[in-house]
Amino acid sequence: xxxxxRKTVEYGKYGYYFIIPFFLVFIVFQLYPLLYTFYTSLxxxxxxxxxxxxxxxxxxxxxxYVFKQGNEFWPAAGVTVVLWILNFVPQVxxxxxxxxxxxxxxxxxxxxxxxxxxxxxPNIITAATIAVLFFSLFDVHGSITGILRNMGVVVGEDxxxxxxxxxxxxIAFIQFWMWYGNTMIVLIAGIMGISPSLYEAAMVDGAxxxxxxxxxxxPLLKPIIQFTxxxxxxxxxxxxxxxxxxxxxxxxxxxxxxxxxxxxxxxMLIKQxxxxxxxxxYGRAAAYSVVLFAMTLVVSLVFYALTSEKKEKxx
Amino acid sequence: MAGIxxxxxxxxxxxxxxxxxxxxxxxxxxxxxxxPFYVLFINSTLESNIIKQGIHLIPGxxxxxxxxxxxxxxxxxxxxxxxxxxxNSLIITVPATILQIYFASLTAYALTVxxxxxxxxxxxxxxxxxxxPTQVSIVGLIKVCSVTNMYGTYWxxxxxxxxxxxxxxxxxxxxxxxFSLEIVEAARIDGSNEFRTFNTIAIPLLKPAMATQAIxxxxxxxxxxxxxxxxxxxxxxxxxxxxxxxxLKANDKQRDFGEIYMGLFISVIPIMIAxxxxxxxxxxxxxxxxxxx
Numbered sequence: 001x002x003x004x005x006r007k008t009v010e011y012g013k014y015g016y017y018f019i020i021p022f023f024l025v026f027i028v029f030q031l032y033p034l035l036y037t038f039y040t041s042l043x044x045x046x047x048x049x050x051x052x053x054x055x056x057x058x059x060x061x062x063x064x065y066v067f068k069q070g071n072e073f074w075p076a077a078g079v080t081v082v083l084w085i086l087n088f089v090p091q092v093x094x095x096x097x098x099x100x101x102x103x104x105x106x107x108x109x110x111x112x113x114x115x116x117x118x119x120x121x122p123n124i125i126t127a128a129t130i131a132v133l134f135f136s137l138f139d140v141h142g143s144i145t146g147i148l149r150n151m152g153v154v155v156g157e158d159x160x161x162x163x164x165x166x167x168x169x170x171i172a173f174i175q176f177w178m179w180y181g182n183t184m185i186v187l188i189a190g191i192m193g194i195s196p197s198l199y200e201a202a203m204v205d206g207a208x209x210x211x212x213x214x215x216x217x218x219p220l221l222k223p224i225i226q227f228t229x230x231x232x233x234x235x236x237x238x239x240x241x242x243x244x245x246x247x248x249x250x251x252x253x254x255x256x257x258x259x260x261x262x263x264x265x266x267x268m269l270i271k272q273x274x275x276x277x278x279x280x281x282y283g284r285a286a287a288y289s290v291v292l293f294a295m296t297l298v299v300s301l302v303f304y305a306l307t308s309e310k311k312e313k314x315x
Numbered sequence: 316m317a318g319i320x321x322x323x324x325x326x327x328x329x330x331x332x333x334x335x336x337x338x339x340x341x342x343x344x345x346x347x348x349x350x351p352f353y354v355l356f357i358n359s360t361l362e363s364n365i366i367k368q369g370i371h372l373i374p375g376x377x378x379x380x381x382x383x384x385x386x387x388x389x390x391x392x393x394x395x396x397x398x399x400x401x402x403n404s405l406i407i408t409v410p411a412t413i414l415q416i417y418f419a420s421l422t423a424y425a426l427t428v429x430x431x432x433x434x435x436x437x438x439x440x441x442x443x444x445x446x447x448p449t450q451v452s453i454v455g456l457i458k459v460c461s462v463t464n465m466y467g468t469y470w471x472x473x474x475x476x477x478x479x480x481x482x483x484x485x486x487x488x489x490x491x492x493x494f495s496l497e498i499v500e501a502a503r504i505d506g507s508n509e510f511r512t513f514n515t516i517a518i519p520l521l522k523p524a525m526a527t528q529a530i531x532x533x534x535x536x537x538x539x540x541x542x543x544x545x546x547x548x549x550x551x552x553x554x555x556x557x558x559x560x561x562x563l564k565a566n567d568k569q570r571d572f573g574e575i576y577m578g579l580f581i582s583v584i585p586i587m588i589a590x591x592x593x594x595x596x597x598x599x600x601x602x603x604x605x606x607x608x
Contacts, residue, residue, distance in 0.1 A: 014509040015429030019437055022422040026478035029471065030447070033455025040454050101337050109337055117594040118345040120601065124590050125352075126538045128557035129582045132564045133355055136575055143354065146369035177347070182601055189602035238450045241540045245561055267450050267541065274453060274545055286454040293451040300446040
């Protein structure tokens with residue numbers, strides 16, 4: 001007994017040794033940068049006199065750039081969230097439908113492996129390439145614009161991307177198109193994990209396929225759908241590559257009585273103030289980062305609350 | 316009893332109509348996945364003026380000319396050629412992937428094999444930080460890079476791979492289900508030191524999980540645009556593949572579509588080939604993500 005105990009203690013230190021690299025790198029490249037970003041968000045460059053400025057420790061970046069009326073942050077936040085909803089809702093609906101089809105024991109479809117592989121494919125291709133590809137198709141000289149011009153939808157040296165909501169919907173579609181295959185595979189795995197005896201029992205009780213889906217599959221898939229929802233929401237809040245390379249935040253669109261960049265997301269806004277040039281303002285970029293972090297945190301906490309609630313019920 | 320027969324005959328009736336609908340929808344969705352890439356391929360073989368007129372389904376003969384234009388140094392769309400960009404991406408992605416799977420395995424191993432005082436704390440911490448996106452700390456990352464003289468180098472794109480919480484999570488799950496601690500005990504009795512046991516005994520056993528995680532780590536690093544485009548902004552000759560694609564588009568002035576599509580085509584090809592070779596592992600790896608809790 002004594003001997004064993006000493007042994008565990010002796011080996012326990014290796015546990016510490018082996019996690020050192022992870023935590024060291026985490027602290028230097030993730031934790032410190034995060035804290036420094038918080039700190040920077042409280043530093044505002046303010047003009048003193050005509051030609052000089054000083055850095056003041058205050059909440060100015062938040063009051064001036066986030067909470068002031070008519071700022072550009074909330075339109076970008078709105079664009080980000082609506083783009084996410086527009087891609088997520090149809091994505092989950094279609095994924096659920098396909099997952100139900102592909103796991104239907106009475107009606108086995110042939111070639112499922114191929115469908116999965118092909119439907120998932122857009123998810124693995126570089127998002128930057130996909131954005132530029134779609135842009136090139138819909139641009140003034142794009143192949144699809146050529147067709148639209150022949151149909152009379154587009155007139156002269158124009159494209160559907162220069163005004164109106166088309167860019168916005170195309171971006172939502174690209175996201176949907178890139179992600180439904182992923183969600184479908186995840187849901188299929190979830191359905192396969194449901195005990196077959198539940199379905200057998202339901203069949204004995206005379207439940208139809210549709211009833212089985214609504215009364216067994218869907219309730220038992222709930223944790224997985226929640227998980228997909230959260231990871232997708234967190235990823236969606238950081239949306240950058242597609243809107244940036246598709247139309248770079250354009251076109252300008254009137255919403256109410258303000259004009260906004262109709263496809264500019266929060267992360268695009270952050271990058272704009274991080275990039276070198278006359279607009280560079282680290283304090284402002286940091287303030288936007290902090291609000292984005294808070295939004296992400298709220299989404300995660302809601303998720304944790306939902307899952308822990310379930311654990312209590314189970315216990 | 317009557318209910319059973321009614322419901323289940325209805326099912327059988329429905330099945331008759333359902334099958335063709337399900338096949339049609341599935342096949343249409345597959346075509347939708349493939350079509351943009353098919354157009355991409357076709358357009359890379361056509362002349363710019365023909366591309367502008369509409370969608371074509373038959374390849375043309377401008378393949379070589381477009382490639383020539385894309386790689387011709389005097390008319391280059393970016394300061395790096397497509398192949399240099401690919402090489403740059405490989406220089407970052409290969410070491411990053413190796414570090415990521417090695418250290419994630421080491422961390423997961425530590426949390427599974429050893430019972431130390433703060434084990435649960437460390438694990439809970441790694442679990443919690445999985446949800447933190449890297450995009451929100453970019454201002455601080457720039458600071459770290461400028462203080463350490465790493466701004467404009469590949470290092471800040473490679474080293475952070477050592478701390479990949481999601482990979483640790485998956486490796487730990489794999490170890491819990493299919494790694495026997497008795498092997499570690501046996502190695503101890505044979506006199507192997509702990510680090511060697513990990514390298515020579517644990518790693519070979521973890522290979523299947525490491526391979527899956529390596530694919531996803533590689534793809535994530537290869538496709539990353541945001542961080543490199545900020546940290547390498549001043550280094551035009553260090554541009555990665557996604558940055559090259561961005562530059563292809565930014566080159567508005569002499570927009571030669573044949574050239575752009577050729578660039579996009581070359582950027583897609585390696586990933587696509589790798590995907591179809593490894594698709595079995597990738598699809599099962601994606602499925603693993605869902606069975607998470």
